[in-house]
Amino acid sequence: MTGEADLRLADARAREAAQTVFDRPLVLTAGAGTGKTSALVARIVAWCTGPGWERAAAAVEAPEVAARVLRRVVAITFTEAAAAEMAERVGQALAGLEAGRIPEGVLEAVLPADPATRSARARALLESLDQLVVRTIHAWCRRLLAAYPLEARVHPAFEIDADESVRADVVREALERSLREEWADGSDAVFADLARAGIGPDVLERVLHEALTAGLPTEALDEDPFNDERVAEFRAGLGTAVDAFEAVDRGRMAQAKKVKRGVAVQQALDATRQALGALDSASGLAACAAALREAWSGGQLDTLRDWSRGTLRKGETAIVGGDAGAYAGVADPLRARLKLAVELDPARFRAIRRALAPLVRRVRSELRTRGVESYDGLLENTARLLEQPGPRARIRAGLDQLLVDEFQDTDRTQCRILRSLALDGDPESRPGLFLVGDPKQSIYGWRSADLAAYEDFVSRVLDAGGESCHLALNFRSVPAILDEVERVMRPAMRYAPGMQPEFASLVPTVDPVDPEARDGRPAVEYWVSWDRRDPAAEPGPLRAAEAAEAEARALASDLSRLRDEGTSLGGVGLLFRGRSDFDVYLAALRAADITYSVEGDRGFYRRREIIEASALVRAVIDPHDSLSLLTWLRSASVGVPDAALLPLWREQLPSLCADLPDARMPSVVAQALERVPSDVPGLERIRGWDRSLVDALDALGALRESFASDTPDVFVEKLRARTAIEATESARFLGAYRLANLDRFFRELIARLEAGDRDPQAVLRGLRTSLRIGQEEEEGRSLAPEGEAVRVLTIHRAKGLDFEHVYLLQAHRETGSRGAKGPFGGECDGRWEYRLDGAPTLGFAQVLERVQRVAEAEQVRTLYVALTRAKRRLVVAASWPAAGAEPKPGSFLSQLAGRSEGVPALEAFVADRLQAGSSGAVQAGAYWRVPALDPAAPPPAAAP
Secondary structure, three states: OHHHHHHHHHHHHHHHHHHHHHOOOOEEEOOOOOOHHHHHHHHHHHHOOOOHHHHHHHHOOHHHHHHHHHEEEEEEEOHHHHHHHHHHHHHHHHHHHHHOOOOOOOOHHHHHOOOOHHHHHHHHHHOOHHHOEEEEEEHHHHHHHOHHHHHHOOOOOOOEEEOOOOHHHHHHHHHHHHHHHHHOOOOOOOHHHHHHHHHHHHHHHHHHHHHHHOOHHHOOOOOOOOHHHHHHHHHHHHHHHHHHHHHHHOOHHHHOOOHHHHHHHHHHHHHHHHHHHHOHHHHHHHHHHHHHHHOOOOOHHHHHHHHOOOOHHHHHHHHHHHHHHHHHHHHHHHHHHHHHHHHOOOOHHHHHHHHHHHHHHHHHHHHHHHHHHHHHHHHHHHHHOOHHHHHHHEEEHHEEEEEOOOHHHHHHHHHHHHHHHOOOOOHOOOOEEEEEEOHHHHHOOOHHHHHHHHHHHHHHHHHOOOOOEEEEEOOOOHHHHHHHHHHHHOOOOOEEEEEOOOOOOOOEEOOOOOOHHHOOOOOOEEEEEEEEOOOOOOOOOOOHHHHHHHHHHHOOOOHHHHOOOEEEEEEEEEOOOOOOOHHHHHHHHHHOOEEEEOOOOHHHHHHHHHHHHHHHHHHHHHOHHHHHHHHHHHOOOOOOOHHHHHHHHHOOHHHHOOOOOOOOOOHHHHHHHHHHHOOOOOOHOOOOHHHHHHHHHHHHHHHHHHHOOOHHHHHHHHHHHOOOHHHHOOOOHHHHHHHHHHHOOOOOHHHHHHHHHHOOHHHHHHHHHHHHOOOOOOOOOOOOOOOOOOOEHHHHHHHOOOEEEEEOOOOOOOOOOOOOOOOEEEEEEEEEEEEEEEOOOOOOHHHHHHHHHHHHHHHHHHHHHHOOOOOEEEEEEEOOOOOOOOOOOOOHHHHHOOOOOOOHHHHHHHHHHHHHOOOEEEEOOOOEEOOOOOOOOOOOOOOO
16 A cells, blocks of 8 residues: 555646646556646646647747647547637636746646736737637537538538437338338348247347447348357356255255255256257257246246355355355356346347348448438447558648546546547647546446546557556545545455455545534444344344435435535535436425425436326327327326226227317217226325316317417417316416426427427427437426525446535445446457347347446446535445345445454444444544434424
8 A cells, every 4th residue: 555655746746747747658557637638738738838839939930939839739528618618718718827836736837937928828829719629529520511411421511319319210211111012022031030920120120229329240141140050159158157056065956955045056067068969059948948937937046146145045055164255156157157048039039130220221321421420430430540550641631739638537438539639640740639537436337437448548548659547636535534434445455356446545635624614423423223123132234215205305314414504415415326216315305394406316207297298289280199098098197097098999989089179079988988987996086187187188189289289388288278188287286396397398399390390200209209218307496595405316427427415325225227228238359249139149148248347347436426425524325234234236235344443333333222222433533313203293394
């Protein structure tokens, strides 16, 4: 472990190198809170006022020097917001320099010695600041492709399909065209074969989107992944996994008659060996997969999962003794291969692949013809462009310095781009390269960020004569928080090549918080959400829903206390791993009258009132959308009971609703009412639904007429008034927030209508896309003074931010999958492994294994990001496991349990605190406290 003095010295050298080393590549590893943006800004200022200015002055006359300096500097950032911040801070630094002040972080020694010269150069640079190129990687690549369309082989007027709406249209058109062609000649009944296999156009449309998003090469679709050679590899791999497991087990589990799970697993293993023994060619693969599905259909895979996690039952533990770890090591790879094997369906896979291959070609050809590019396409086309000597030389000729922020979030294609520009070829023609990043904060593997590519590129930089240096001085967090980060992360973040960086210490520069300023509490608190409702019972962990409720109540109470003490809640960040339980916590905040802001909330379009309002709009615009009609009729505003739906549909209600208004509707509804069973429980409480339905259908007809003739604002106003949706929602639980959401929805609807020039299909497409992809929108909320709202966001959203108070909630929750069905596929050992509608190729287990390893490594780094957001106070809340139980491997507790100072024996700790009448104690620099769970207790009192 490097001493603090050495870290301070290395930090000073790194900051100096950032402002003086311009003739060779430089990689700056910037730990959390060490001021990486300041380092980037300082480098730009040092170059532009020093060596860059001198170089430009030798090439052009005085009035053009500043513009030439700036336009030959390119800074690449991760987001548009980061680009705007960097440009703004460069401007602020130059303005300070013009006024005679040395900008923060800039070394005076790197600036011109004469103050008048500094000021004059800064003034000239400010006047030409618009020439500075600060872009996201995609925006910069777009600029290059637009300058070299012929060399890049792209449409001269190409456009970016940002929301994939154009691709969705092309996919739908390609499917419809293919269907029409097959129906016309019947020569190649691809779709008929799919239909017989139960695969409809909707499945093929979804798979086509997945293949295009993943970048599946058309060449991969031309290959049959189930040939004899691949089958032999599969057989050998699964057989090896079985051998490894049985070498550890040695028949012990099956010998114990009381260990029924062990017997069942052994029987399944015997059947597996038999199935593999009969598998001698690709023709027998389907039968082998069927036999394996039958053999492992009794829950044995769940048993292997338990054993892989070290979760053994009492009898199993007695048998294996100290070999539990060895069982875990062999059960996990065996389960992974078996899980793939039971999903094999060669016939289904081939049927989909046969239909998919020509569709992928057709869609890609049409997109290219239209000049439509995806974000991934931008990068790939730019990489190919820069691999051509001519364009690369011309682009290099316009570059002096290339700076890249958040380099840890790059992927292999982006590294190809940077390598072509700044590492390959003649050293004299390369621009200066400056990379800033922190592999400990690489948490975007699901967006293709590749830590192995990062490490490989850094190695290439060093081989090219470059230098790597580190920033360690932290300007964000108080020492107590950094001490806790060290205790938690050093044992958790162990180096693994291409997968996990080594932990590096952070040196505090912020003064400690006065413990007396907050009731004597230190800067770090752990909240243990355990059941305390029965004083006579042993305290213990809660079920997931109760734990969320306990944390939410404790959180609202603590925030109320801060507010009462005069603390600004605008400096509070509530961090979650995912959005699934936001509502539990938001409800507690509302009850305590605490204003909040939900950032990047994909749940907006999934809220019930928005789903129902969207269904209403779609039913108005598209008279034949029976699904939207059904959603609207079942809504709280109409209230048709489910028991009435079948009678209404038998009366042909959907077809009649396609042509409204219809004078027959009252009699149709009356006839359906007579057919509704009278013994349905609760039906008597919603008498009058038939009259509400007739009125709703009458309103639907009137709104269709309004949509055809009125302006957007008039139409939306009539829709709101005629349906009374807002009146209904305001009477429901949390009505004020429902109204705020609906108000936002209707304002967005007017904007859609005006932007779409009243094109019904454009409006429908926009609504369906928003609902399908969960478009990011902030939840509607009550107005509050600027900066007084608690910020609610995921850890990924919080990256790059910091807060006075951070509450990391639900640390006991396991990682959720980013996509219920997992990855589509990826390249492994030079070939693509993927799955089509759940049917995988034989090597798909490699994709899953890689995804799992990345997820496990990122879980550690995500915790690091969360802990290092706090400036003054850090609260970690969790329902800790019971005595002797291990934390769930996919939870933050699995890292927290390994704190260097040791986690207290919580069951004993909690019992001691309760008996002593106290709720917490200081242990190893952290304060442990036990929030109460009392469902009968009233919510925290609102502030007056």
